[in-house]
Amino acid sequence: MQTRREFIEKSSRTAAAIALSGPAASLLAGYVNPKQSPASLPASFHDVAGSRSLRTHARRHGLTFGSAVIIRNVQSDPDYADLVSEQCGIVVPTGELKWIALRPAPDRYDFTLPDFLLSFAQNNHMLMRGHTLCWHQSVPAWIQTEENRPHTRQFFVDHITTVCKHYAGHLHSWDVVNEAILPSDGQPAGLRKSFWYEQIGPDYIELAFRTARAADPDAKLTYNDYGVEYDSEEDAERRRLILELLRNLKKRDVPLGAVGIQSHVKAAQPFTLGEGLANYLESIRQMGLEVYLTELDVNEDDIKDDDPVKRDAIIAQTYTDYLKVALANPAVKLVLTWDISDRFTWLNNGPTHHRKQPNRPQRSLPFDRDFRPKEAFFAIRGSFDRRQIK
Ligand code: G3I
Numbered sequence: 001m002q003t004r005r006e007f008i009e010k011s012s013r014t015a016a017a018i019a020l021s022g023p024a025a026s027l028l029a030g031y032v033n034p035k036q037s038p039a040s041l042p043a044s045f046h047d048v049a050g051s052r053s054l055r056t057h058a059r060r061h062g063l064t065f066g067s068a069v070i071i072r073n074v075q076s077d078p079d080y081a082d083l084v085s086e087q088c089g090i091v092v093p094t095g096e097l098k099w100i101a102l103r104p105a106p107d108r109y110d111f112t113l114p115d116f117l118l119s120f121a122q123n124n125h126m127l128m129r130g131h132t133l134c135w136h137q138s139v140p141a142w143i144q145t146e147e148n149r150p151h152t153r154q155f156f157v158d159h160i161t162t163v164c165k166h167y168a169g170h171l172h173s174w175d176v177v178n179e180a181i182l183p184s185d186g187q188p189a190g191l192r193k194s195f196w197y198e199q200i201g202p203d204y205i206e207l208a209f210r211t212a213r214a215a216d217p218d219a220k221l222t223y224n225d226y227g228v229e230y231d232s233e234e235d236a237e238r239r240r241l242i243l244e245l246l247r248n249l250k251k252r253d254v255p256l257g258a259v260g261i262q263s264h265v266k267a268a269q270p271f272t273l274g275e276g277l278a279n280y281l282e283s284i285r286q287m288g289l290e291v292y293l294t295e296l297d298v299n300e301d302d303i304k305d306d307d308p309v310k311r312d313a314i315i316a317q318t319y320t321d322y323l324k325v326a327l328a329n330p331a332v333k334l335v336l337t338w339d340i341s342d343r344f345t346w347l348n349n350g351p352t353h354h355r356k357q358p359n360r361p362q363r364s365l366p367f368d369r370d371f372r373p374k375e376a377f378f379a380i381r382g383s384f385d386r387r388q389i390k
Pocket of ligand 1 (some may be wrong): 059070071072094095098178262346349
């Protein structure tokens with residue numbers, strides 16, 4: 001049985017091997033596809049790498065750019081690992097730190113994959129954040145049994161303590177609680193009727209933050225949620241309820257450091273991205289909290305035209321419109337896309353029943369399926385460049 005130290009050393013060597021596995025330049029060589037790329041796109045890899053990467057442009061404007069990754073993809077695809085380390089200043093695992101993946105049984109934690117990602121990040125001078133300690137969609141079957149359910153509070157505290165201690169001092173931030181608001185559940189303060197809410201009570205949120213802080217004194221503790229981006233009634237109500245939750249936590253001195261806006265935005269929408277979001281950001285800033293755009297991508301199902309050139313232009317414009325409003329507020333410090341390549345986006349790989357165009361793979365992210373940059377890349381980078389805040 002190897003010790004954790006031996007494991008980390010071994011995975012560091014593997015990660016280093018991956019990081020050096022091939023000249024990054026080969027990755028995107030010849031990426032320009034005349035069918036997909038308007039003439040305005042640059043002609044060489046050097047236009048998107050090194051000092052021209054998203055990572056570097058973000059840093060010049062007071063931001064850290066990064067991406068979510070499925071860790072097995074980093075392990076199995078050296079070109080993908082190169083792309084991530086080239087473009088990202090921060091990474092986050094999409095699912096490997098959630099309860100179901102991390103804790104297969106009450107007395108067993110499996111840190112293998114996230115430990116690998118941490119050493120990959122460290123070897124490539126990237127930060128890593130944690131997602132997530134508490135989410136209604138990741139509740140293991142074993143905790144829901146008649147035998148274990150009455151002990152949920154104790155399991156919850158033990159889980160957060162163990163996981164936060166394991167990574168203490170190494171993570172930039174933690175999404176401590178994810179998606180706690182759902183007004184249609186009809187609970188006081190718009191709280192979602194999740195397993196955690198029902199078993200522990202509404203104070204599970206405060207308990208999660210206090211427990212995380214006790215185990216990790218340094219990570220920025222984040223409340224993360226979706227559905228706050230648009231000037232629609234539905235999003236306005238969600239913003240109001242989240243702000244109320246944040247104010248209550250602050251009033252009670254709960255150790256909250258940042259607010260995550262998932263940023264799953266959509267192309268071709270009737271609603272604007274504007275005043276509602278700008279006011280929301282300003283309210284958060286005035287509470288002394290940082291803001292992270294944690295899961296940015298563009299769902300393009302509503303674009304009618306199938307032509308990829310036209311779709312890419314609309315997707316790029318959606319990024320520009322969103323980031324124009326979001327990046328104007330100095331509280332925004334992180335921008336992470338939810339994966340960086342269309343090959344791995346959840347919009348193409350998750351269940352298809354909710355998709356309006358199940359037979360048309362989405363082109364949602366800055367890099368296409370073959371890791372070639374698209375207009376979305378230049379839209380994001382241009383948005384960083386236009387930011388006035390240093
Ligand atoms: O890696 C295994 C693979 O080995 C196995 O063969 C395969 C069979 O199902 O599963 C793979 O794991 C899947 C994993 O994604 C990686 O692809 C899990 O089953 C699947 O449940 C998991 O889905 C993730 C989902 O959260 C649930 O954890 C998505 O990748 C991830 O994008 C999604 O992320 C959520 C955020 O946490 C919260 N906000 C919304 C966002 C999108 O739904």
